[in-house]
Amino acid sequence: MRNHGSWTAPAIIMLALATVLSLSACGSEAKNANTDLGKGTGAVKDPASPQTVTFFSWVGNEPQMKKMAAEFHKKHPNITIKFENAPAEQAQQVLSTRIAGNTAPDVAYINASDTSDYAARGALVDLGNYMSRSEVVKPDDYVDGFRTFVTWNGRMWGLPFDGETTGLFYRTDRFKEAGIDGPPKTWDEFRAAAEKLTDVPNGKYGFEMFASEAAYYYYPWLHQAGGEPLTKDGKDIAFDSPAGRTAAAFYVDLAKYSPKDYLNSNSYDGRVAFAKGDVAMYVAGAWFAGTLADEYPKIEGKWAAAPLPEGAAGCKTTLAGDSLVMFNQTKVSDAAWLWMEFLSQPDNLAAWTYKTEGTLLPPTKSLLDGDDLAKEKPVLKPFADLMQCGVASTVANPKYPRVETILNEELSKAIYGDQTAAEALDSAAQQGRAILARG
Template sequence: MRKRIVSGVVATAVVAGLLSGCASGNNNANSGTNSGSNNDATNAEEKVTLSVWAMGDSSKPMEQMAEAFTKENPNITVKVQAIPWGSAHDKLLTAVASKKGPDVLQMGTTWMPEFAAAGAIADLTSDLANYPELAADNFFSGTVTSTQFDGKTVGVPWLAETRVLFYRTDVLSSVGYDQAPKTWDELLDVSKKLTERGKDKYGIGLDPKEPTLSFMFARQNGATLIEDNKAQFEQPAYRDTVAYLNEFFQNGYAPVDLGLDTAQTFGGDGMVPMFISGPWMIKTVKDQLPDIEGKWATAVLPSKENNMSSLGGSNLTVFNYTEHKDAALKFIAFLSKPEIQLEWMNLTGELPANMKAWEDPQLSDDANMAVVGEQLKNAEPMPLVKAWDNISQNFLKTFEQIYRADADIDAQLKDFNAQSQQLLDK
């Protein structure tokens, strides 16, 4: 679901998840503590145990974080248990049904609407002021947006990633671009020039099977995707975005079904000398394409009305039925400190949501990672509605009809908008 990234040395493995918590019916000391109490973790006489579900290989680094936390808070013990990421969603559904589950859980941004609507995660709106580490202005604004649901704050930003432009500086220079394209017009123009280099040469790799692609570009064009629970996919700004993206495929500026990976197309003479992807690709390019060292760079996305990118990652949330809400928040506050987020990054490769952490030389002195940090200032999650995953998957089918079969854009978007509204109305 997510990728791993380390500042200068970016891991390429899929990000391991963390689900932390304790069953509300366990035998912890003073088990009568209720979730609204302010002394469940602050009273040094009271012992509290938080059990942590850590997915895959994230259990070892989480154990290190837990040990450091307990040294500062000897009355709170954190127990870590590894569970498979693939079973996390079902385990949480079971926890919601039984009202016995984790105190704290890491939740991908796309899961937030589903479990917030189900009442699985606690409203933290009135609690965050008690913890300076959890103040909204500590985090990138898009990550804060991902914690909002139905006018409430239901989580704390934890890990963040976004999309940026990767480009071959030498190849673009050969067609008259000494820097990355800064506008939509420039992106189309340089893609055309790059394609004109000859047979089997393209301008940019745009993945038509990437669910966020059109929505990200549409927001750059000023489009609103959903407003007051009404689908907006027939509006001119969205329609024009789809037409713009389709132009890359119809003109051969972006390949379709090339069957080659990025290492094969970005290296050498630059068959595909630009692509849009996440920061995990920094290490991939460094490791797999040493022959182009010094001949590539990253840049923030080109702009139309703005250059907004998509935002992914995960948040830390509190299980709604926990008996140790304050202890849970104290643990989240600890994990939210810039120095702790940097330590977590070094242990796991996952990038921090805390803006202060990005001032560390590990990130700020790495030119490519600094671009990621800059783009995170203008990145937003996909709409926080329960139906979003289905809506985005439906669009992949719609767009395939457009770029592959040259179907009428207006007719396709009319059907897609109607399908989307039906999903929103459920």
């Protein structure tokens, strides 16, 4: 997720969902799986002779990662980190192919939402024993949503490493002009603010929507209404529940406060309308804060960020993030764990996330709640607060990406006014159930 420029959080989530399809093709990937990896007692010790740990990611060329690898080698001279890099958009396909071919790396930095898929197919090392022997990694310190991402069958198979939440950006200058004291805290306040901030004849709007990413930006409202995309067992559609219908009706209705010229934009391209002040409110991940600071420094002081307004189910938002995993084809599991443990040290998590020019957040409660984050990167405080509200699903139905594509298309039609929100859900659910029912 780090420093992806126009590679926005929605795009990452879409990719993560799409790659479930390729993951499912791997079957029981690790033919030489060793179920004894990680067993032992006491602190994990350095190897007596030189070992190399291969580390697969799309961030191996980043200065901070190289710096941490150098520091690690000084502390553990018998362990060398060998970076194996792939572009973010190709990483999952490359990794899945390597796993199937028994050439998996020792450790990888992956989309956190993919962790359970790899674990379910027998490709990862259960980290429970390693964590029980560690003075650094404390499972209870991870934000619940990120623990959910890396948990399968009641056990943790990855270490959350970085992430972000979806929040509300708003133009403080537009709010002041409209006489609105602060960001909306409820759905009703949000709708009222959007209406008050909309002046169509003068090209001013309260909110900005993106039909091309309709499903992704529907999910926060869905969760806030108490709904889910799929049932808990992952076998049936759930977004057409009463809660889902309430969320869709509210969400689609917001299109009346959004500029029509930007409906076909994506959340990155549509940033221009917010930067110009034509749009007063904008829902996006923390990445948007960095984009505004880098590309539109002249509007500094004219915008702020806040938690999403709450629905009937209270504070809920979507999460995106990355995790560290160990593959059970490794021959150097203890050395691999020492690398994962080193990266998980609080100072390294901070250095990788909020103490950079980027806008990623650490996945631990202790860092999120600490004074240092607010001091170093004040704009991230609302997103840090939202971490406790993050919703993460580990339902891994390889057919859902196709269902989501249909949901996106149907909600998009509703946003354009071609059908109602209810009709969109009915159509998407009917087509989705047909897909899920196929053998």
